[in-house]
Amino acid sequence: MSFVVEGNGQQQVQELLTSLLASADFGSWINGELVPGTGDSITLVNPATGKGFLDYKDATETVVTAAADAAQIAQAKWWAMSASARGQLMWKCGAQIRDAAEALARLECVSAGKPLRDCRVEVAKVAEMFEYYAGWCDKITGEVIPVPTSHLNYTRHEPYGVVTQITPWNAPLFTAGWQIAPAICAGNGVLLKPSELTPLSSTVLVKLLEQAGIPSGLVNVINGYGYTTAAAAIANKATKKVIFIGSPQTGSVIAAACAQRLIPCVLELGGKSANIVFADANLERAVVGAQAAVFAAAGQSCVSGSRLLVQRSVYDEVVERVASATCKLKPDLPWHEDTMIGPINNAKQYQHVSNLVSNGVSQGAVVAAGGKASQVAGGEQGFFYQPTVLANVDNTMGVAQEEIFGPVMSVIAFDDENHAVATANDSRFGLAGAVWTADLGRAHRMAAQVSAGTFWVNSYKAINVMSPFGGFGESGYGRSSGIEGLMEYTQTKSVWIETAHNAATQFGYAIE
Numbered sequence: 001m002s003f004v005v006e007g008n009g010q011q012q013v014q015e016l017l018t019s020l021l022a023s024a025d026f027g028s029w030i031n032g033e034l035v036p037g038t039g040d041s042i043t044l045v046n047p048a049t050g051k052g053f054l055d056y057k058d059a060t061e062t063v064v065t066a067a068a069d070a071a072q073i074a075q076a077k078w079w080a081m082s083a084s085a086r087g088q089l090m091w092k093c094g095a096q097i098r099d100a101a102e103a104l105a106r107l108e109c110v111s112a113g114k115p116l117r118d119c120r121v122e123v124a125k126v127a128e129m130f131e132y133y134a135g136w137c138d139k140i141t142g143e144v145i146p147v148p149t150s151h152l153n154y155t156r157h158e159p160y161g162v163v164t165q166i167t168p169w170n171a172p173l174f175t176a177g178w179q180i181a182p183a184i185c186a187g188n189g190v191l192l193k194p195s196e197l198t199p200l201s202s203t204v205l206v207k208l209l210e211q212a213g214i215p216s217g218l219v220n221v222i223n224g225y226g227y228t229t230a231a232a233a234i235a236n237k238a239t240k241k242v243i244f245i246g247s248p249q250t251g252s253v254i255a256a257a258c259a260q261r262l263i264p265c266v267l268e269l270g271g272k273s274a275n276i277v278f279a280d281a282n283l284e285r286a287v288v289g290a291q292a293a294v295f296a297a298a299g300q301s302c303v304s305g306s307r308l309l310v311q312r313s314v315y316d317e318v319v320e321r322v323a324s325a326t327c328k329l330k331p332d333l334p335w336h337e338d339t340m341i342g343p344i345n346n347a348k349q350y351q352h353v354s355n356l357v358s359n360g361v362s363q364g365a366v367v368a369a370g371g372k373a374s375q376v377a378g379g380e381q382g383f384f385y386q387p388t389v390l391a392n393v394d395n396t397m398g399v400a401q402e403e404i405f406g407p408v409m410s411v412i413a414f415d416d417e418n419h420a421v422a423t424a425n426d427s428r429f430g431l432a433g434a435v436w437t438a439d440l441g442r443a444h445r446m447a448a449q450v451s452a453g454t455f456w457v458n459s460y461k462a463i464n465v466m467s468p469f470g471g472f473g474e475s476g477y478g479r480s481s482g483i484e485g486l487m488e489y490t491q492t493k494s495v496w497i498e499t500a501h502n503a504a505t506q507f508g509y510a511i512e
């Protein structure tokens with residue numbers, strides 16, 4: 001496999017790929033081996049340099065069919081194993097990921113353009129996901145229900161069979177682990193379709209899971225475009241449920257395709273989250289929190305706090321403080337140890353960010369920091385954009401209503417609690433939100449009134465695999481993480497056992 005990428009860590013990444021994926025052409029990972037695609041050619045681009053480093057072919061339907069067949073066979077065997085044995089293998093997955101952590105982090109860094117320090121954190125979280133769900137394998141129990149007849153009635157939580165998971169480019173490894181772990185914990189087989197822009201880390205992850213003892217064929221990575229490869233997976237009869245993480249536009253297409261087949265789906269979509277600062281807050285902490293909320297991952301995070309709502313009495317002060325702190329943040333090559341802000345992942349997304357900022361300015365927003373491309377030594381053709389603060393933003397502007405998915409914060413003024421709630425909820429999204437305040441009662445009132453699946457008080461972006469995550473409104477439906485995320489991968493069966501010795505008489509028929 002030819003894989004040439006610049007930057008330190010290149011050798012480690014090269015070794016990982018060579019040892020794990022052998023020398024075959026890159027393609028899909030099916031039944032324990034690489035299978036080249038048969039469709040159009042796709043070029044992977046290093047976001048920091050703008051240069052292509054690997055070509056592969058879209059999987060398309062033939063390869064998807066092979067993956068679905070492999071998943072069905074492996075799933076039946078996996079489900080027949082004891083729950084404890086499955087849990088023990090999942091625990092080993094955690095250890096395997098921790099052993100390969102540094103190489104995995106570097107692979108994610110160069111292929112997705114994420115700062116190395118962030119990638120290390122995400123790899124550790126992926127190991128945690130397998131460890132957490134390893135513990136659940138033998139604890140998925142049903143209930144005995146005290147029905148009023150002579151039956152013993154109990155429930156079983158059974159796997160769907162094969163599920164298709166479709167993931168985005170902004171956190172490829174994280175989202176893969178996030179969904180694979182509960183899926184196999186519940187006994188399912190998986191077809192994973194990562195973004196065509198970032199397939200490497202997910203593919204390597206599945207190979208590592210197999211090295212830890214997960215049977216080949218249980219999890220298959222089908223690499224290619226959404227409209228061909230993901231669409232073929234959804235259409236394949238083996239797929240019994242779809243879990244989609246991505247944009248609302250694509251989410252709507254996926255939901256329609258699932259509706260055609262009458263199969264359920266979970267949608268984890270985008271956001272335009274409100275980060276609300278009251279005048280009584282610790283402003284120093286709120287300002288640091290506001291930056292972390294939107295500039296981490298260069299804003300390419302679904303929960304990004306891209307709308308900073310500030311009480312009018314401290315609006316100018318907060319804008320000034322945030323802007324001056326933001327001017328000191330310099331994007332840099334993601335593989336440098338101290339880089340906090342890397343590039344935008346791809347040229348199309350870069351253009352989207354740039355356009356939304358320009359539109360905001362033409363509608364009256366004022367650039368308080370950044371607002372244009374960033375020059376980075378060694379990354380002249382990379383997709384770097386300056387961390388940007390837009391002041392005087394009105395909540396009706398495009399920059400306040402559209403998901404920007406880039407390092408851009410729109411600062412909006414509000415007068416009082418009711419105004420803050422109304423502004424926060426004046427959005428088609430409802431993924432996350434936060435409030436900064438010293439008033440405990442207000443914190444609880446805001447938590448109850450802001451329409452969002454996750455809400456933080458005097459904090460931002462705290463998430464954990466133990467706690468449910470998902471959207472309100474156009475941010476999606478269904479939940480991931482925790483027991484709720486696990487239950488998405490099971491279907492409940494109600495079993496009735498007659499216990500009365502003369503029970504047949506209840507039907508009104510005599511026993512012959």
Ligand code: NAD
Pocket residue numbers: 166167168169170171193194195196224225226227228230231245246247248249250251253254268269270271301302303403405431471476
């Ligand atoms: P996207 O919707 O363009 O693509 C996501 C996935 O869908 C990719 O694998 C893509 O190949 C596939 N796809 C595209 N068109 C398809 C089609 N017609 N049929 C089937 N599959 C198709 O999203 P993106 O640009 O990769 O990711 C960014 C989006 O993801 C943002 O909106 C972000 O908020 C969202 N996101 C949400 C979460 C969450 O948990 N809520 C997490 C991360 C990212």
